Amino acid sequence: xxxxxxxxxxxxxxxxxxxxxxxEKIEFQETRKEFEGDITVVIFPFLKCxxxxxxxxxxxxxxxxxTNTQEVTAYNVVSxxxxxxxxDSFYVQSFQEIRxxxxxxxxxxxxxxxxxxxxxxPNTNKPLHLGHIRNxxxxxxxxxxLKASGKKVYKTQIINDRGIHICKSMVAxxxxxxxxxxETNGIKGDKLVGNYYVAFDKAxxxxxxxxxxxxxxxxEAKKTAPILLEAQEMLRQWEAGNPEVVALWKTMNQWVYxxxxxxxxxxxxxxxxxxYESNTYLLGKEVVQLGLDKGIFERDPDGSVWIDLTADGLDxxxxxxxxxxxxxxxxxxGTAIQRVKDYPDVKGMVYTVGNEQDYHFKVLFLILKKLGFxxxxxxxxxxxxxxxxxxGKMKSREGTVVDADDLMHDMTQTxxxxxxELGKLDGYSEAEKQELYRIIxxxxxxxxxxxxxxxxxxxFNPEESVDFNGNTGPFxxxxxxxxxxxxxxxxxxxxxxxxxxxxxxxxxxxxxxxQFPAVIQDAARNHSPALIAxxxxxxxxEYNSFYQSVSILGEEDEDKKVFRVQLSAKVAVTIxxxxxxxGIQVPERM
Numbered sequence: 001x002x003x004x005x006x007x008x009x010x011x012x013x014x015x016x017x018x019x020x021x022x023x024e025k026i027e028f029q030e031t032r033k034e035f036e037g038d039i040t041v042v043i044f045p046f047l048k049c050x051x052x053x054x055x056x057x058x059x060x061x062x063x064x065x066x067t068n069t070q071e072v073t074a075y076n077v078v079s080x081x082x083x084x085x086x087x088d089s090f091y092v093q094s095f096q097e098i099r100x101x102x103x104x105x106x107x108x109x110x111x112x113x114x115x116x117x118x119x120x121x122p123n124t125n126k127p128l129h130l131g132h133i134r135n136x137x138x139x140x141x142x143x144x145x146l147k148a149s150g151k152k153v154y155k156t157q158i159i160n161d162r163g164i165h166i167c168k169s170m171v172a173x174x175x176x177x178x179x180x181x182x183e184t185n186g187i188k189g190d191k192l193v194g195n196y197y198v199a200f201d202k203a204x205x206x207x208x209x210x211x212x213x214x215x216x217x218x219x220e221a222k223k224t225a226p227i228l229l230e231a232q233e234m235l236r237q238w239e240a241g242n243p244e245v246v247a248l249w250k251t252m253n254q255w256v257y258x259x260x261x262x263x264x265x266x267x268x269x270x271x272x273x274x275x276y277e278s279n280t281y282l283l284g285k286e287v288v289q290l291g292l293d294k295g296i297f298e299r300d301p302d303g304s305v306w307i308d309l310t311a312d313g314l315d316x317x318x319x320x321x322x323x324x325x326x327x328x329x330x331x332x333x334g335t336a337i338q339r340v341k342d343y344p345d346v347k348g349m350v351y352t353v354g355n356e357q358d359y360h361f362k363v364l365f366l367i368l369k370k371l372g373f374x375x376x377x378x379x380x381x382x383x384x385x386x387x388x389x390x391x392g393k394m395k396s397r398e399g400t401v402v403d404a405d406d407l408m409h410d411m412t413q414t415x416x417x418x419x420x421e422l423g424k425l426d427g428y429s430e431a432e433k434q435e436l437y438r439i440i441x442x443x444x445x446x447x448x449x450x451x452x453x454x455x456x457x458x459x460f461n462p463e464e465s466v467d468f469n470g471n472t473g474p475f476x477x478x479x480x481x482x483x484x485x486x487x488x489x490x491x492x493x494x495x496x497x498x499x500x501x502x503x504x505x506x507x508x509x510x511x512x513x514x515q516f517p518a519v520i521q522d523a524a525r526n527h528s529p530a531l532i533a534x535x536x537x538x539x540x541x542e543y544n545s546f547y548q549s550v551s552i553l554g555e556e557d558e559d560k561k562v563f564r565v566q567l568s569a570k571v572a573v574t575i576x577x578x579x580x581x582x583g584i585q586v587p588e589r590m
Contacts, residue, residue, distance in 0.1 A: 002094070002514050002517070002518070003028070003038065003039045003071075003084075003086055003090070003514075004026070004028045004039070004518075006069075006071060006090075007026070007028070007039070007041070007065070007069075007071075007072075007084070008026050010064070010065055010068055010069055011026050011041065011061060011065070012026070013064075013068075014060065014061050014064035014065070014068075015046065015050070015061070017064070018060050018064075019046075019049075019050045019052075019057075021046075021049045021050060023045070023046065023049065025045075026041060027041070027042040027045050028040065028041060028042070029042060030511070031083045031084075035076065035078060035081075035083050036074070036076060036083060036085060037074075037075070037076065037083030037084055037085050038084060038085055038086040038507075038511060039083075039084050039086065040081050040082065040083050040084070041058070041061065041081070041082040041084065042080065042081060043057050043058045043061075043077075043080040043081065043082060044080040047080075054079065054080035055077050055079065055080075058077035058080070058081070058082040059077055061082055062075030062076075062077060062082055062084070063075075065084065070087065070089075071086050071087050071089075071090045072084050072085070072086065072087075073085045073086065073087050088499070088500075088501050088502040088507065091502060091507055091510045091511070091514075092499050092502065092563075094510075094514065095510055095513075095566075095567065095570070096496055098513075098514075098570065099566055099569075099570055104516065104517070104570075104573075104574070104577075105148065105516040105517045105520055105574070105577060106148045106520070106577070107148065107149055107150030107517075107520075107521075108150060109147060109150055109151055109152045109153075110150060110151065110152060111152060111345075112345060113151070113152065113345060113347045114151070114152035114153065114154055114343060114345040114346045114347065115146055115151050115152070115153050115154070115346070115347070115348045115349065115350060115378075116153075116154045116155075116156055116339055116343065116346045116348075116349045116350070117139055117142055117143040117146065117153060117154070117155055117156070117349075117350040117352065118139065118156050118157060118158065118349065118350065118351050118352060118353075119135055119136055119138065119139020119140065119142075119143075119155070119157060119269075119352035119382075120132065120135060120136050120139065120157040120264075120269075120271075120352075121135075121157050121158050121159065121160065121352075121353070122157075122159065122160065122260065123160045123161075123165050123166070124159060124160065124161045124165075124166050124190075124193065124252075124253050124256040124257075125165040125166050125168065125169045125193060125194065125197045125256075126190070126193070126194035126197050127188065127190040127191050127194045127259060127260075127263070127403055127404065127405065128190070128260065128263050128403075128404040128405075129402055129403055129404055130387050130389070130402040130404065130407060130460065131354070131386065131387055132404055133267065133387070133404050133407065133445070133449065134384060134387045134449050134458065135352055135353075135354070135384070136264070136267060136269045137267075137269070137446055137449055137450055137529075137582075137583065138352050138382060138384055138449075138450070138454055138529060139155070139269075139350075139352035139382065140155070140268075140269040140270075140583050141450055141529035141532070141581060141582050141583060142350060142352070142382060142527050142529060143155045143350075144580070144581045144582075144583070145520060145523045145524050145527075145529060145532060145581050146350075146524050148520050148524070148581055149520055149521050149523075149524035151524070152345065154272045154273060154343055154346065155270065155271045155272045155273075156271060156272060156273045156274065156275060156339070157271055157274060157275070158274075158275040158276070158277060158280065158335060159257075159274060159275070159276050159277065160277045161253050161256075161276050161277055161278050162238070162277050162278040162281060163235070163277070164231055164232065164235055165197070166249065166252070166253065167231040167232075167234040167235045167238065168196075168197055168200040168201075168231045169193045169194075169196045169197045169200060169252065170196075170231075170234060170245075170248055170249065170252055171200060171227060171230045171231045171234055172196035172197065172199040172200035172203065172227075173193075173196045173248075173252065174248075175203070175227075176196070176199055176203075177196065180192070181255070182255050182258070182259075188258075188259040188262060188405070189252075189254070189255025189256050189257075189258050189259040190255070190256045190258075190259030190260055190263070191259060191403070191405075192255060192259075193252055193255055193256050193259075200227065200231070203227050204225050204227050204228055207221075207225040207226060207227055207228075208221045208222055208225055211224070211225065262405075263404050263405055266405070266408055267404070267408065267442075267583075268442070268583045268585075269583065273342070273343075275335060275338075275339075277331070280331055280334065280335045280338065281326065281331050282326065282331075282334075283331060283333075283334025283335055283337070283338055284319075284326055284330035284331050284332070284333040284334025284335070284337070285320065285324075285326050285330060285334070286334075287330070287333055287334055287337065287371065288305050288319055288320050288330065290371065291305075291307065291319070291367075291370075291371060292305065294371070294372075296367075296370050296371060297319060300322075302322040303322040303323075303324075304318055304320060304321055304322040305318070305319050305320035306318050306319065307319055307367060307370075309363065309366060309367075312366060314359075314362065314363055314366065317329060317363050317367075319333070319367075328360075329360070329363065329364060329367070332360075332364050333364065333367060333368060333371075336349065336364075336368060336373075336376075336379075337373070340373075340375060346375065347375050347378055348375060348378030348379060348380070349375075349378070349379050349380070350379075350380045350382050350527060351379070351380070351381050351382060352382040352384070353381065353382070353383065354383070354384055354385075354386065355383040355384060355385055355386075355455065357381075357383075358381065358383055361379075361381035361383075362381075364379075365379045365381075380527060382454060382527050383454065383455060384454040384455065385454070385455060385456050385457035385458065386457050386458075387449070387457075387458045387460050388457065388458070388459055388460070389402060389459070389460055390459065390461065407445070407462075408441070408442060408445065410462065411441035411442060411444060411445045411462060411465075411466070412434075412437045412438050412441035412442070413437070413441070414441060414444075414462055414463060414466050415437045415438075415440035415441035415444060415466050415474070416433070416434075416437035416441075418466055418468070418474075419433075419436065419437060419440065419590075422468070424590060436587055436589075436590065439477070439585045439586075439587050440466070440473075440474050440477060440587070440590075441466065442584070442585070443473035443474065443476075443477050443579075443584045443585060443586075444462075444465040444466040444472060444473045444474050445462075445465060445473075446473065446582060446583055446584050447465070447472060447473030447476070447533060447582065447584060448460065448461075448464075448465035448472065448473065450529040450530060450532075450533050450582050451471060451530055451533040451534055451537070452530055453528060453530045454527070454528060454529075454530070471534070471537045473584060475537075475540070476536055476537060476540045476575060476579070476586075477579075477584075477586050477587055477590065478590050479540045479543060479544060479575070480572055480575045480576065480579075480586040480587070481586070481587050481588065481589055481590035482547070482590075483543075483568045483569070483571060483572040483575075484572065484588050484589065485589070486552060486553060486565065486568055487565065487568065487569055487572070489553055490553065490565045492558075492561075492562065492565075495562065497558075497559035497560070497562045497563040497566075498559050499559055499560070499563055503549070503550055505545060505546040505549040505550055506546065506550070506563075506564070506567065508542055508545070508546070509542045509543060509545075509546045509567065509571065510567070512538060512539050512542045513539065513567075513570060513571060513574060515535065516535070516539075516574055516577075516578070519531055519532060519535040520532070520581075529581070529582055532578050532581050532582060533582060535578065536574075536575060536578040536579065539571065539574065539575065539578075540575065543568070543571050546567075550564065552564045552565060552568065553565070
């Protein structure tokens with residue numbers, strides 16, 4: 001039981017007794033270090049329904065709690081804050097309650113209501129890159145956090161497998177490929193197709209330069225470049241169902257799907273379902289008529305259909321072109337509706353998409369609400385900032401992106417180099433070393449990205465992320481491994497110890513440990529893995545302070561020794577669970 005739980009009822013009773021009010025929610029916060037106390041009750045919110053001086057209100061509450069509870073041992077009031085000191089016995093008892101609770105922090109998912117989390121959603125003309133890594137890590141972690149908070153979750157993605165981008169790669173392969181395949185040259189399929197996307201751009205620019213040299217205007221040269229016209233014609237043939245074009249499209253897309261799956265496996269993310277733009281791009285057109293019938297949409301004289309959102313602070317948005325073709329907005333409307341048809345228990349969706357699409361999702365969510373879909377009230381755009389390197393932005397067409405596979409490989413190598421320099425791998429086989437390097441390298445990458453608030457831009461520094469000190473993944477992994485070493489050496493019975501008083505470092509560590517369930521709920525509400533990451537760092541810092549301040553296995557008092565080993569074990573389990581939510585592994589030895 002947390003301090004918030006046991007304090008809520010007596011505080012409500014005290015307020016009812018003295019002021020005849022019973023607020024449902026009591027605001028708590030950790031007591032600031034400069035004041036005495038373990039937990040603080042914020043008095044200011046009570047002033048909405050109570051007339052009085054906050055210091056007097058806090059004093060009345062403090063006296064009531066001191067008299068009517070065994071847990072509160074002292075109090076002090078500072079302005080509108082009631083600081084409470086809690087008995088050591090409460091922390092010891094609470095710890096024994098959670099020590100063997102394998103579900104500590106996690107809530108049981110409700111079977112009737114589900115959330116669908118969309119992430120990744122790549123194009124099939126190039127391999128996944130650093131930006132996709134942030135997208136995948138955020139989406140996967142948010143899905144796992146929502147699940148831990150008590151929600152049923154479906155992970156999905158929509159693959160952008162149609163359009164001019166894939167036709168560009170297809171044309172380039174036909175012109176320059178000489179029939180090569182992933183099997184014939186030993187390259188991953190997504191990389192192979194991506195190479196031809198870059199080759200297309202190179203040929204396209206060359207043709208433009210030739211046209212410019214012949215006196216053609218720049219805009220005209222861009223529009224009439226022969227290779228671009230070929231790609232546009234191929235797209236028309238695909239839409240018309242040309243068997244040869246469709247067959248090539250299927251073949252090259254499969255190369256990419258296979259490559260993506262390898263990357264997803266190495267990155268440690270997964271999906272419950274897949275949607276393909278080639279199947280969904282016509283969805284939503286029938287919804288346009290529904291919108292017209294309800295008076296939500298309006299048809300212009302040229303036959304195009306629009307929605308006027310100016311009264312909502314947005315603009316006028318097209319949902320159907322005059323030639324009857326759908327736009328991306330229409331497709332997204334139809335896809336959302338289709339997902340609820342496919343999964344009737346879905347009551348909300350999370351879209352993991354970069355912040356350049358903020359406006360798009362404002363419009364999408366508003367349209368779905370106006371169409372009357374109740375689940376549209378629970379749509380969330382998990383907007384995130386760009387990931388950049390010290391060298392600047394990445395460009396797919398020019399082949400200057402940071403490839404996801406290459407980055408993961410480089411991170412593993414960097415971790416290996418640093419671990420070798422530290423010289424802590426005596427007795428490891430080569431296979432064990434490589435697996436440890438992989439765990440450390442990927443842990444460093446994931447933690448560095450996930451510890452940052454999703455909305456913020458990231459300047460990614462690979463070497464800084466693998467530092468074994470500070471707020472990094474390897475620092476936390478090393479602490480976990482240190483605890484495992486302690487547990488392997490502990491060879492005594494794990495009976496419940498009898499403790500009268502706690503060391504200040506034990507109490508501080510317990511207080512941090514008990515925050516875990518609330519942090520999960522907070523991270524779920526805010527769709528922020530950063531809250532989990534930084535909580536874990538604070539827990540590890542508190543543990544290391546405890547480790548440096550008290551003896552564990554060398555403690556002569558048997559009760560204290562057992563308790564400290566048990567406390568260490570629970571901290572390790574919590575690190576394991578918290579990092580699991582982030583998709584990060586922890587090594588048993590380092």
